Amino acid sequence: PTADGGQIRLFVPNRHGASSNATAAAEGEAAVDVEPVLNRLLLFWSDKRVPHRVLPCNRQRYAVTVWYSDAEELHGLVR
Secondary structure (H helix, E strand, C coil): CHHHECCEEEECCCCCCCCCHHHHHHCCCCEEEECCCCCCCCCCCCCCCCCEEECCECCCCCCCCCCCCCHHHHHHHHC
């Protein structure tokens, strides 16, 4: 799978926290690359708590994205 690309890179925030993957990369923060292997499910907060990016792919890949909002978050979005 490594040769096919498509890994997701999760940046490990420093003690100051990172607000974007560009910031994380520029600051040289540690990152973890997760391989896209059959039957793997990866769940993570996809907001500023876990800066991330998908690395280039050399074959077709699929992803499913689900957004969860509790009542308080939803009320804040509607304003």
